[in-house]
Amino acid sequence: MTNNNNLVASRRALLKKGAALAAGMGTLMVTGQAQAKANCTPAPQKFDEVFDIIVVGSGFAGMSAAVQAAEEGAKVLVIDKMPVFGGNSTINGGAMAVAGSELQAKEGVNDSIELMVSDMLKSGRGMNDVNMLKLVCNGTSESAKWLESYGTVWKPFVQHFGGHSVPRVLQTRESSGAGIIRPLIKAAEKIGVTMYKQTKLESFIQDDDQRVIGVNVKSQYFFPKERTGSQRTLGARKGVIMATGGFGRDIDFRQMQQPKLTSELDSTNHPGATAGALKQMMLIGANPIHLDQIQLGPWSSPDEKGFGTASQFNTAATYQNGIVVDARTGERFFNELADRKARADAIMTRRDEQGKPVYPIGLTNAKGAAKAQTLAWGMKYDVIKKADTLEQLAKEYGIPADKLKAQVAQWNQFVRDGEDKQFGRPLMQAFELTEGPWYAVRMWPKVHYCMGGVRVNTQSEVLHLVSDKPIAGLYAAGEATGGIHGASRLGACAVAEGVVTGRNAARSAAAASAISLKQA
Amino acid sequence: MTNNNNLVASRRALLKKGAALAAGMGTLMVTGQAQAKANCTPAPQKFDEVFDIIVVGSGFAGMSAAVQAAEEGAKVLVIDKMPVFGGNSTINGGAMAVAGSELQAKEGVNDSIELMVSDMLKSGRGMNDVNMLKLVCNGTSESAKWLESYGTVWKPFVQHFGGHSVPRVLQTRESSGAGIIRPLIKAAEKIGVTMYKQTKLESFIQDDDQRVIGVNVKSQYFFPKERTGSQRTLGARKGVIMATGGFGRDIDFRQMQQPKLTSELDSTNHPGATAGALKQMMLIGANPIHLDQIQLGPWSSPDEKGFGTASQFNTAATYQNGIVVDARTGERFFNELADRKARADAIMTRRDEQGKPVYPIGLTNAKGAAKAQTLAWGMKYDVIKKADTLEQLAKEYGIPADKLKAQVAQWNQFVRDGEDKQFGRPLMQAFELTEGPWYAVRMWPKVHYCMGGVRVNTQSEVLHLVSDKPIAGLYAAGEATGGIHGASRLGACAVAEGVVTGRNAARSAAAASAISLKQA
Structure with a gap:
């Protein structure tokens, strides 16, 4: 028993004694039980x-x-x-x-x-x-x-x-x-x-x-x-x-x-x-x-535990310099630079008829991923996938390839126009996505x-x-x-x-x- | 001093005495103050x-x-x-x-x-x-x-x-x-x-x-x-x-x-x-x-205090048997049978450029208001207004009359079709709004x-x-x-x-x- 435990034992004895004395005071106690209230333990001297x-x-x-x-x-x-x-x-x-x-x-x-x-x-x-x-x-x-x-x-x-x-x-x-x-x-x-x-x-x-x-x-x-x-x-x-x-x-x-x-x-x-x-x-x-x-973080991936590699990748690459699409349609469905709640809420609407998640795909190219320090790790653990062409990327995730290509083309037009006419995303640091290799992750929010x-x-x-x-x-x-x-x-x-x-x-x-x- | 106060006084004296005794126990008390902790008052006998x-x-x-x-x-x-x-x-x-x-x-x-x-x-x-x-x-x-x-x-x-x-x-x-x-x-x-x-x-x-x-x-x-x-x-x-x-x-x-x-x-x-x-x-x-x-109640009126007369009127008349329109356009802007949060949130989007409320107008006709028991009171206090024609009603609230008439006509078409093609409102008890007199209120939510x-x-x-x-x-x-x-x-x-x-x-x-x- 440590000194510390000795003190606790001694305090307990004193509390018992105190309660007994208090009980002796008659009108103060209802039950006369020896145990002090949890929130009423007196401060130690x-x-x-x-x-x-x-x-x-x-x-x-x-x-x-x-x-x-x-x-x-x-x-x-x-x-x-x-x-x-x-x-x-x-x-x-x-x-x-x-x-x-x-x-x-x-x-x-x-x-x-x-x-x-x-x-x-x-x-x-x-x-x-x-x-x-x-x-x-x-x-x-x-x-x-x-x-x-x-x-x-x-x-x-x-x-x-x-x-x-x-x-x-x-x-x-x-x-x-x-x-x-x-x-x-x-x-x-x-x-x-x-x-x-x-x-x-x-x-x-x-x-x-x-x-x-x-x-x-x-x-x-x-x-x-x-x-x-x-x-x-x-x-x-x-x-x-x-x-x-x-x-x-x-x-x-x-x-x-x-x-x-x-x-x-x-x-x-x-x-x-x-x-x-x-x-x-x-x-x-x-x-x-x-x-x-x-808050649910909108940048994480279901293909790894916890914060993982996708969170930094999505924050620094796909959300700033890429797009996020519905895996079934190849189409964007929200402003990738909206606040976290708006993004997480949007992602979590992607479900099949049974209500099961249909993980959206975040993607960018090599230029867009240049500042993603977790890229190598993410690829090593197969969370981030690489493809030389948009066709290959589409195939990897089962996205209709023509639709994905059309979406990227539309995005590039928005960047040239200086206005995201679909979702009003700010374009101050945006650039066109013109060539591979491409990098992508499946996305789903986490607490x-x-x-x-x-x-x-x-x-x-x-x-x-x-x-x-x-x-x-x-x-x-x-x-x-x-x-x-x-x-x-x-x-x-x-x-x-x-x-x-x-x-x-x-x-x-x-x-x-x-x-x-x-x-x- | 009542008996009750006597008891309180007596309990206080005992608490003081108790504290003094406890203080005598030495290691139990830090300050030895006579006042018991607020959340540690012993139960009365x-x-x-x-x-x-x-x-x-x-x-x-x-x-x-x-x-x-x-x-x-x-x-x-x-x-x-x-x-x-x-x-x-x-x-x-x-x-x-x-x-x-x-x-x-x-x-x-x-x-x-x-x-x-x-x-x-x-x-x-x-x-x-x-x-x-x-x-x-x-x-x-x-x-x-x-x-x-x-x-x-x-x-x-x-x-x-x-x-x-x-x-x-x-x-x-x-x-x-x-x-x-x-x-x-x-x-x-x-x-x-x-x-x-x-x-x-x-x-x-x-x-x-x-x-x-x-x-x-x-x-x-x-x-x-x-x-x-x-x-x-x-x-x-x-x-x-x-x-x-x-x-x-x-x-x-x-x-x-x-x-x-x-x-x-x-x-x-x-x-x-x-x-x-x-x-x-x-x-x-x-x-x-x-x-x-x-929760904000979506059926109240800024033209009276508290629950008032509008709440029952809107619940039993305009929401079930009428429509709610933007006062500037005469157009519906939400499903009048949505849940309270959806309705209150929708109403509170109606603001001018300075952010001040532009109170929407809830309206129905005599048939729609048949079950509104507060109708007479609401009219007496000028919260609910009556008009013989839609033109007069529009004039009363500054709504463009042609637009309001078009909106009512469209609503009636939805009722005939059995489907609210704009906002998906359920139409089980709905009927066409074909003739006056008309009744209306200005609306704004309350806690x-x-x-x-x-x-x-x-x-x-x-x-x-x-x-x-x-x-x-x-x-x-x-x-x-x-x-x-x-x-x-x-x-x-x-x-x-x-x-x-x-x-x-x-x-x-x-x-x-x-x-x-x-x-x-």
Whole structure:
């Protein structure tokens, strides 16, 4: 038995004693049972360890919060329940929407914070929290530079992702969020941030004024084995920052809100993307916003698991520089640069008479695929197929060849005319598809992002359901929060949100008054 | 000071004493403050009053639960915070969707429970809780007869409401839910149910096992004055049934989920339709489903407040027996028998270049308006206008007269052909509009119904967020629950849901084991 377990045992004994004493007071207890209420466990007098700020989660929001808080002089701990740091952020595409970047200026793209806000509001169907949205968009340019200062390297060109009215996406050299997370972890270690893996938040510790003063955790926890790990108490003199992401892989929880998102629908998320931390916040009064707004990524393939190779290929190649067609007709059926919800909804209409998916085909040529870093891998795993001619490509997927050729010809005419007369796709970076070789993938959406989460104010304080005032000591950032994106997040806006709100939460927590906590 | 206040004072003194004792235990307390945590107040040893079942709310769900519970032999209390019983239910249209009624058989309408489930699933965009949906549809026929047995009188014909594939709507003689609520209140009083008005739920009382054993209320409460009323404790030996409705008039709360639903958008709900009870359920772990799914009623008029006269007129006259046109063009622009969401969304697209509403016009003739009981009132208040000819009607609303006449002629052709070639509206009960006088209203949606609410199982037990197991002693029914209707409720399905699930909750609570509680 560890010291920690000793403490737990001793606390249990005291609780029992306390309950017995309370029972002795007669009028206070109905049943006289010895067990204390789960949500009424008194705070420990001494914590196993005490920090200024505890950050829960180590993705974009968590690592940005940790480094920013340390910059502000706070003693910081980051915990993550998984055996590796980074969560979904290391397996995402590392693309960050930035309004008014130097790269945009260099390429002659006119952009503004107002335009980015307006694009996100449109995609969010007006359900967005406008104040939070402005805070994020306002912070993108400065935060992109802040990331650079810690070692992130952006590709030397700006990209045009779906739903954005102009090209405004920066992407890490690696086409991966690891190009952001790795430098931040290095910075955190250098600046003295403590980081614990396999340490799972169990519940919050609140004082008698309901202020969050720490967390009960399980250390040496092996996800997803709930019986592993040992109890520890961690104190937070200034606050706890929840950067705990979404619940895309929590199949039970997501199905309560969206019954159609069954286990048969794949997800791009890592296995740890569950609702546990969200539930703990809700249990102490956090206000859940838009929990049923769950985004399906429109760029994934049914021919591989998870994020895979198709997602980057489609984002950088077919959606920007190619077309997507119905496999039965060879015809386009939506604006390939619409927002994610519009695209995913469109794709999922392609079904046979029994309702089974008829996977649409995304295609482009060698010029269109030039910036797709996952091309070789995708071909290796037979997810992306190559064909020298459109006829061969059509044959590969059972598309009527004459119709496919006619569709490509029509597309090229739209590009020459400067107008997509069918679906109104923006053509700023479009070019004609004139020659092979051709590359293509089968497409079907996967669960990707939770727009929903807890309600926060512009200080990143978590607001209480009843009072709509901050729950003292509790902050949240990134995907764990709800409302910024409304009904549908635009691509590359999760990195923007995570970094900007993570740093925002850190500044708020660092500026909070510290309370005195004792360490065992 | 009342006895009640004396008790509160005495409890406070004991709490203080308890805290002091606990503080004496040393390791248990951090701050030693004398104030107990809000969510950790111990249950009182003696309640001001004790019942078997306490029903909170007195609409369709609440009164059905109360009468059913009393039928099962339980000692029942109904509380309502408002100065009158019935909530929204007395100001609604009293229409109940019933699958397989005798009236349908009489009129030769083929219907089934499966068809009703399928209609509601379609309207709900597949977001529905199918088990709860089946429970509701299964129960409609028997529950309609149960209401009759207590004195509800249905009109002698069946109606065809939007989104239902066949005519299946029964409506009270009065065209009002009062035709259901009044008989149920009479039945409740006769069978010995205690009923307290102006008695507001403040919070739940739970025992040490988290079982809900009663409620803290304010009696003599004058809505919405939070400083009025005196504290009382009410014990529930078997359970508390929450039939507390939706939050359509809680402008702050609805805007957190749907920022566009500002105070400028009217609601059909009574002022008491707030989120207070929902929040209290969430604070003890209830799982909120679909809170952002808030329905706009597509049949209301901007020319009067609230439900008004237009809602029944449009439901019974223009939508079933007339057409709705754009005031600028005289042209139809949607299927007038689509589901509510489709209709409200369509109407709200009618805006001028500045985004201001251009109110569409719903119109029919004398034959079409024959079953509109609010016609005379609507005309008296100048909400419904009458014209002898289509030319006069067009002039009244600034519609191009030739276009309106052409549209009516086209509609009549569709009716003769048996097919709405423009919008696919079902024509089972349709007839040609050949002669005046004509009646019309201006239309714009109003906040009407909350699809969202707490998650329940088919025993109407409220499920806990973390365990997904029942919160012992807590039941919910009607609009207070979430998931049955998915993204959009069909008309006449709220009465069905309220009555069926109210009775279902009552049967579950009545069958629960009773715990022993003491009365002061």
